[in-house]
Amino acid sequence: MDLRLGQCPKGWRGVVSGLSPVAELRIPWTEMERRLLEMGFVEGAAVEILHDGPIMRDPIAVRVDDITIALRRAAANSILVRAEE
Numbered sequence: 001m002d003l004r005l006g007q008c009p010k011g012w013r014g015v016v017s018g019l020s021p022v023a024e025l026r027i028p029w030t031e032m033e034r035r036l037l038e039m040g041f042v043e044g045a046a047v048e049i050l051h052d053g054p055i056m057r058d059p060i061a062v063r064v065d066d067i068t069i070a071l072r073r074a075a076a077n078s079i080l081v082r083a084e085e
Contacts, residue, residue, distance in 0.1 A: 032078060039064065058073045
């Protein structure tokens, strides 16, 4: 079952299953999709939520394979993930 990365709790681990636009993005979807792919959010990449921000849990720190990236929750909600098996 696919979840949105921005809805997963701290410590959650899984893999990227795809990308999907959400209404709260502040830039065009094609631009956000390009940025996420360049950061390594490709299908099959391992992800882990490392940290939630202090204000409204935003931004979040995510490990993608061996890289740590800070993302706004709106961008994280564009990333579809599934739990590790």
